[in-house]
Amino acid sequence: xxxxxxxxxxxxxxxxxxxxxxxxxxxxxxxxxxxxxxxxxxxxxxxxxxxxxxxxxxxxxxxxxxxxxxxxxxxxxxxxxxxxxxxxxxxxxxxxxxxxxxxxxxxxxxxxxxxxxxxxxxxxxxxxxxxxxxxxxxxxxxxxxxxxxxxxxxxxxxxxxxxxxxxxxxxxxxxxxxxxxxxxxxxxxxxxxxxxxxxxxxxxxxxxxxxxxxxxxxxxxxxxxxxxxxxxxxxxxxxxxxxxxxxxxxxxxxxxxxxxxxxxxxxxxxxxxxxxxxxxxxxxxxxxxxxxxxxxxxxxxxxxxxxxxxxxxxxxxxxxxxxxxxxxxxxxxxxxxxxxxxxxxxxxxxxxxxxxxxxxxxxxxxxxx
Numbered sequence: 001x002x003x004x005x006x007x008x009x010x011x012x013x014x015x016x017x018x019x020x021x022x023x024x025x026x027x028x029x030x031x032x033x034x035x036x037x038x039x040x041x042x043x044x045x046x047x048x049x050x051x052x053x054x055x056x057x058x059x060x061x062x063x064x065x066x067x068x069x070x071x072x073x074x075x076x077x078x079x080x081x082x083x084x085x086x087x088x089x090x091x092x093x094x095x096x097x098x099x100x101x102x103x104x105x106x107x108x109x110x111x112x113x114x115x116x117x118x119x120x121x122x123x124x125x126x127x128x129x130x131x132x133x134x135x136x137x138x139x140x141x142x143x144x145x146x147x148x149x150x151x152x153x154x155x156x157x158x159x160x161x162x163x164x165x166x167x168x169x170x171x172x173x174x175x176x177x178x179x180x181x182x183x184x185x186x187x188x189x190x191x192x193x194x195x196x197x198x199x200x201x202x203x204x205x206x207x208x209x210x211x212x213x214x215x216x217x218x219x220x221x222x223x224x225x226x227x228x229x230x231x232x233x234x235x236x237x238x239x240x241x242x243x244x245x246x247x248x249x250x251x252x253x254x255x256x257x258x259x260x261x262x263x264x265x266x267x268x269x270x271x272x273x274x275x276x277x278x279x280x281x282x283x284x285x286x287x288x289x290x291x292x293x294x295x296x297x298x299x300x301x302x303x304x305x306x307x308x309x310x311x312x313x314x315x316x317x318x319x320x321x322x323x324x325x326x327x328x329x330x331x332x333x334x335x336x337x338x339x340x341x342x343x344x345x346x347x348x349x350x351x352x353x354x355x356x357x358x359x360x361x362x363x364x365x366x367x368x369x
Contacts, residue, residue, distance in 0.1 A: 032077025036070055043069075056129045057120075064115035072108045075101065103158045110154040117146050137197075137204035137223055144225065186243070190226040193242030197223055202245070207254040214248055216240060258293055258317035259326040261333060266309030271346035275302060279312055281340045286316050289336075291329045293319045309349030 043066045050058045079101040121143045123129045125136045203209045203220055209230065210217035218232040228245070230238045267275055283300040286292050296317040303313045314337070318329050341348065 028077060028081040032073060032081075035077070036073045039070060039073060056123055060119040060123060061116060064119055065112055068108045068112040068115070071111075072105065075104045075108065079104075099162050102161045106154060106157050106161065110150050113150050114147050117143050117150075136206070137201065140205070140223065141198040186241075187226065189243040189246075190241045193244070193246050194223065194225045194228075197228070197242060197245060202250055203252050203254075207252055210251050210253065211248050212251065214244070216248075216250075254321075256321050258296055258319065259321055259323075261314060261316050261318065261330050263334065264303065264311055264313045265337065265341075266306055266311045266349040267341065267346050268349045269308075269310060271344075272310060274344045274346045275310055275312065278341055278344050278346055281344070282312075282314065282337055285336050285340065286314065286333070289333065291318055291320065292333070293317045306349075308352050 043062065046062055047059070050062060079097050082097050121139050124134045124139045127133050197203070205220050205223060207220050208218070209220060216230065216238065218230040218238060220228065221231050221237070222229040224242075226242060227239045228242055230240060232238050267278065271278075279300050279302065283298070286298055286300065287294050292298070293316075297315065298317075299313070299315040301312060302310065304311045314333075318326055320326055320329065
C-alpha cells in the first residue's frame with residue numbers, strides 16, 4: 001500500500017524534493033480527517049432515515065458500527081502516514097506498522113460484534129421492540145458466552161498476526177489449566193455454579209428468592225459468572241457466590257400461583273350457639289369473594305376449645321400473588337369477618353380468668369398478663 005501511495009504522490013508531482021514526506025503525511029492526515037467527517041455525517045443521515053422504519057435491527061447494527069468504523073478510519077490513516085515517514089529516521093517501529101494495523105483492524109471488528117451483541121440483548125428482552133421477548137437471564141447468559149468467545153478468538157488471531165504460534169499458546173493453556181484449576185478451585189466452582197443456574201433456571205433476574213438454610217432473601221438483580229447480586233428488602237446489595245446455590249435449599253416465591261390466607265379467630269364461650277351460623281356465613285363470603293380463588297382449598301371450620309375461646313380458622317387462597325395487593329385483600333376479608341360476627345350478635349374473645357370465691361360466687365377477672 002505504501003508503494004501505491006508513493007506512486008500516486010509521484011504522479012501528482014508531490015515527490016522528488018527534500019522533505020516531501022512531511023507534506024505527504026500532512027495530506028494523508030487531512031484526507032483521514034475528511035473521510036471521518038463525511039462518515040459521521042453519513043451515519044447521522046442514515047440514523048435519521050432508519051429511525052423512521054419499524055425494523056429495530058438496522059438501527060442497532062448502524063449504532064454498533066459507528067464508533068468502530070470511525071476509529072478504524074483513523075487507524076488506517078495514521079498507519080499509512082507513519083509508513084510515509086522518512087526512512088532515514090531509522091525507527092524500528094516502522095516494521096511494526098503492518099502487523100499492528102492488522103491487529104487493530106481485527107480488534108475493531110471484534111469491538112463491533114461485541115457492541116452489536118450487547119445492544120441485541122436489550123432488544124430481545126424488550127416487550128416494546130419484539131413480539132415474543134426472551135427471558136432476561138437466558139439472553140444474558142448467551143450474550144456473555146458469545147462475548148467471551150469473541151474475545152478469546154480475537155486474542156488468538158492477534159497473537160498469530162504478531163507471529164506467535166497459536167498451537168504453543170494452546171499447549172501452554174492446557175498445562176497451565178491444571179495449575180490454575182488447583183489454585184482457583186473456588187473460582188471454578190462459582191463459574192460452574194453460575195452455569196447450572198443458567199441451565200436449571202431456579203430463578204431469574206427480578207425474582208424474589210429466599211433460603212431457609214441461610215439468611216438470604218431479596219430480589220435478584222444480576223446473575224454473574226462468579227457472584228449473584230440479590231437486593232434485600234432493606235435495599236442492601238447481597239453478593240452470593242454461585243457455588244452456594246448448589247448446597248442450599250432455595251424458595252422462589254415469585255413463581256407461586258396463589259397466596260394463602262390462614263387465620264384463627266376466637267369467639268366467646270357464651271356465643272357457642274351462634275358459632276355454626278358465623279362459620280357458615282364466613283364460608284359463603286369467601287366462596288363469593290371476587291379475589292378469592294374458590295378452585296383452591298377453602299376451609300372454614302371450628303378448630304379447638306381454647307382456654308378462653310371457641311376457635312375456628314379460615315384457610316383459603318387469593319387469586320393474586322402480588323404482596324401489596326394480597327394484604328389489601330386480606331384486610332378486606334378480615335373486615336368482613338368482623339361484620340359477620342357482629343351481625344350474629346356474637347363477639348370476639350379475649351384472655352379472661354374466672355375466680356371462684358368460698359361462698360360460691362364467681363367473678364370474672366381480666367387477665368392482665
